[in-house]
Amino acid sequence: MSSVKIENLHASVGGVEILNGVDLEINDGEIHAIMGPNGSGKSTLASLIAGHPDYEVTSGSILLDGQDVLELEPEQRAQKGIFLAFQYPVEIPGVSNANFMKQSVNDIRKAKGLEPLKAGEFLKLMKEKAKFVEMDKSFLKRSVNDGFSGGEKKRNEVFQMAMLDPEFIIMDETDSGLDIDALRIVANGVNKIKDGKKSFIIITHYQRLLEYIVPDFVHVLSGGKIIKSGGSELALELEERGYDWLGETNDEVVA
Amino acid sequence: MSKFLTNIEKEWDSVVDFPIESKPERLAYLEDFKQKGLPTRRDEDWKYTNIGFLNKINFSSGNGSKINSELISGIIISDLDVHLVVLVNGKFSEDLSQFESNENLKIIPFSKLKKDNHRRFKENFGKMTEGGHRFENLNRALFSDGLFVELGGNYKAEKTIHILNIANCKDSPVIINHRNLIVAGECSNVKIINSYYSIGAFESIFNTSSEINLDNSANLTYYNLQNDDQDLSHIFNTTRSQLAKNSIFSDFTFSLGGKFIRNELSCRLIGEQSLANLYGLYLADQNSLVDNHTFVAHEVPNSTSNEFYKGIIDDRAKGIFNGRVLVKKDAQKTNATQQNRNIVLSDKAQINTKPELEIYADDVKCSHGATTGVIDQDALFYMRQRGIPLAKARSLLMFTFCYETIEKIDIEQIKEYLTKIIKKRLNI
Numbered sequence: 001m002s003s004v005k006i007e008n009l010h011a012s013v014g015g016v017e018i019l020n021g022v023d024l025e026i027n028d029g030e031i032h033a034i035m036g037p038n039g040s041g042k043s044t045l046a047s048l049i050a051g052h053p054d055y056e057v058t059s060g061s062i063l064l065d066g067q068d069v070l071e072l073e074p075e076q077r078a079q080k081g082i083f084l085a086f087q088y089p090v091e092i093p094g095v096s097n098a099n100f101m102k103q104s105v106n107d108i109r110k111a112k113g114l115e116p117l118k119a120g121e122f123l124k125l126m127k128e129k130a131k132f133v134e135m136d137k138s139f140l141k142r143s144v145n146d147g148f149s150g151g152e153k154k155r156n157e158v159f160q161m162a163m164l165d166p167e168f169i170i171m172d173e174t175d176s177g178l179d180i181d182a183l184r185i186v187a188n189g190v191n192k193i194k195d196g197k198k199s200f201i202i203i204t205h206y207q208r209l210l211e212y213i214v215p216d217f218v219h220v221l222s223g224g225k226i227i228k229s230g231g232s233e234l235a236l237e238l239e240e241r242g243y244d245w246l247g248e249t250n251d252e253v254v255a
Numbered sequence: 256m257s258k259f260l261t262n263i264e265k266e267w268d269s270v271v272d273f274p275i276e277s278k279p280e281r282l283a284y285l286e287d288f289k290q291k292g293l294p295t296r297r298d299e300d301w302k303y304t305n306i307g308f309l310n311k312i313n314f315s316s317g318n319g320s321k322i323n324s325e326l327i328s329g330i331i332i333s334d335l336d337v338h339l340v341v342l343v344n345g346k347f348s349e350d351l352s353q354f355e356s357n358e359n360l361k362i363i364p365f366s367k368l369k370k371d372n373h374r375r376f377k378e379n380f381g382k383m384t385e386g387g388h389r390f391e392n393l394n395r396a397l398f399s400d401g402l403f404v405e406l407g408g409n410y411k412a413e414k415t416i417h418i419l420n421i422a423n424c425k426d427s428p429v430i431i432n433h434r435n436l437i438v439a440g441e442c443s444n445v446k447i448i449n450s451y452y453s454i455g456a457f458e459s460i461f462n463t464s465s466e467i468n469l470d471n472s473a474n475l476t477y478y479n480l481q482n483d484d485q486d487l488s489h490i491f492n493t494t495r496s497q498l499a500k501n502s503i504f505s506d507f508t509f510s511l512g513g514k515f516i517r518n519e520l521s522c523r524l525i526g527e528q529s530l531a532n533l534y535g536l537y538l539a540d541q542n543s544l545v546d547n548h549t550f551v552a553h554e555v556p557n558s559t560s561n562e563f564y565k566g567i568i569d570d571r572a573k574g575i576f577n578g579r580v581l582v583k584k585d586a587q588k589t590n591a592t593q594q595n596r597n598i599v600l601s602d603k604a605q606i607n608t609k610p611e612l613e614i615y616a617d618d619v620k621c622s623h624g625a626t627t628g629v630i631d632q633d634a635l636f637y638m639r640q641r642g643i644p645l646a647k648a649r650s651l652l653m654f655t656f657c658y659e660t661i662e663k664i665d666i667e668q669i670k671e672y673l674t675k676i677i678k679k680r681l682n683i
Contacts, residue, residue: 051639075644091634093655094655104642111642164642
């Protein structure tokens with residue numbers, strides 16, 4: 001179960017309004033792509049759903065399976081199954097990937113009232129999921145994202161996604177800065193995680209990721225609002241024609 | 256006369272002649288101290304460090320009740336095989352100590368030392384502290400015992416030496432003036448731990464003065480472990496080192512517990528190709544104060560120093576870092592780096608950091624940097640987004656910050672010991 005309902009969401013950062021009433025409904029297992037020009041509020045929407053403390057919701061709601069998540073702390077949202085694949089994954093020198101995931105997996109299990117995984121079970125899980133993104137096991141010992149290339153960082157995001165088995169996944173420009181091989185690895189990883197029950201928001205500038213991960217719906221976010229929605233064919237049309245033909249793209253705000 | 260000086264006068268009455276130095280020989284140091292008095296915050300070196308508490312504690316060098324030997328096993332580093340030298344209230348304790356001393360590795364308490372039998376003692380004793388600061392002079396006047404360690408040429412000590420300073424404060428507040436003289440012969444190799452522990456409900460004041468001499472190609476690592484009582488322990492710890500050609504001196508100063516800690520560490524690089532590593536880690540919280548004053552003097556060409564101090568200050572605690580680096584005119588090709596990094600966790604916590612570089616040579620590589628910040632907010636959000644609760648994410652990031660220093664230690668047992676202490680402090 002993972003339906004998401006975003007209603008009339010308004011948000012600002014430092015007093016500047018960035019989202020002007022976003023409405024979006026995602027049913028179980030659906031994949032929604034959000035495209036749009038730079039500065040249209042896409043990343044803000046992603047950060048906001050995850051609970052970034054810098055963004056202030058001025059009105060509206062985000063319901064996950066009927067429960068408003070706006071009152072929840074970021075960790076509580078994660079424990080409820082919200083996962084954000086970061087556009088810029090953060091480096092944490094001194095914390096190994098393996099240790100990071102061990103804390104993460106077990107904290108989420110704890111919130112669900114489950115026992116922590118036994119060392120053996122955890123290792124097995126890590127090995128299995130590392131294969132999803134063709135990640136060498138030496139990565140598990142390295143510090144989180146520390147000194148990773150752009151492509152490695154994004155693969156690491158998808159690896160973590162596989163480890164945590166979330167229900168609602170937001171991918172924030174996971175394809176940016178990836179060459180074609182890395183893009184294929186990342187997309188394959190996501191396709192293995194997809195199980196028909198998890199819901200996705202995929203934020204991207206380009207249609208090419210959507211060739212690998214085919215969305216059910218495509219939305220255009222511009223000026224802090226969704227100005228057009230359609231099927232996966234809309235992404236192709238946007239690729240060809242850009243955003244100008246949709247109008248309303250001039251009142252851009254800072255992301 | 257201040258209360259501190261009155262108490263010091265009383266202490267002087269109980270000073271006895273040592274075979275190595277008679278009481279009259281020590282009088283000049285007492286006079287010097289009395290004349291200058293305690294430093295105040297008008298002294299540049301004490302600007303941020305208030306030692307007014309010295310006038311409030313009614314201390315003596317006291318004898319205290321007997322220390323139970325079972326206590327020792329709880330305060331030493333488990334599984335580490337050491338030469339253990341225990342001093343209780345500044346006096347060597349035969350019962351509690353356990354070490355072997357021989358021609359290659361002399362470990363001899365001052366109280367058992369005949370100066371004339373040990374050439375290296377005679378050559379080095381008191382040389383580095385001569386003309387030193389007030390607390391060194393106070394120590395020289397009042398020291399109740401000390402430890403002489405000498406490594407013969409080419410001798411590589413397998414076992415670490417652990418000097419454990421215990422303050423027995425069960426009956427009354429205690430002051431301890433204790434000295435170390437360490438002489439590492441040519442090509443010798445040794446690791447030494449210097450740690451502090453107070454027992455009882457009264458205050459302790461440690462005033463330690465150490466002289467460390469490294470001959471050519473000697474390699475000495477010195478661990479200062481300060482993890483004492485948060486409310487009652489006060490530590491003044493002065494270490495002076497001198498590095499001959501090709502020698503390596505590594506100092507680790509871990510200030511993890513104590514109401515007041517003032518470390519003064521100086522390294523004189525007087526031989527070419529010598530290397531000094533100075534690592535410090537301090538965690539100060541509640542009302543505590545940790546002050547690290549370091550001084551590195553590059554006096555000849557081609558020597559290197561790496562200095563890396565970091566700390567976390569919380570609550571109403573105060574941290575002070577003052578790192579002076581001197582590169583003398585002839586010390587070309589000096590390579591000196593200094594870094595001080597701090598995390599300040601509360602509005603009332605304070606850190607004062609001051610690098611002082613004096614460079615008189617023109618072909619040198621010197622760098623320094625000091626940062627003071629809060630916890631990396633991006634990393635914090637990232638960890639929370641992965642389901643890790645805020646408090647735990649913060650602790651993990653702080654542990655990471657500390658571990659950078661711990662991982663430089665090459666004795667596994669000390670690493671584990673410190674990891675345990677730090678994890679406990681950070682509630683991990």
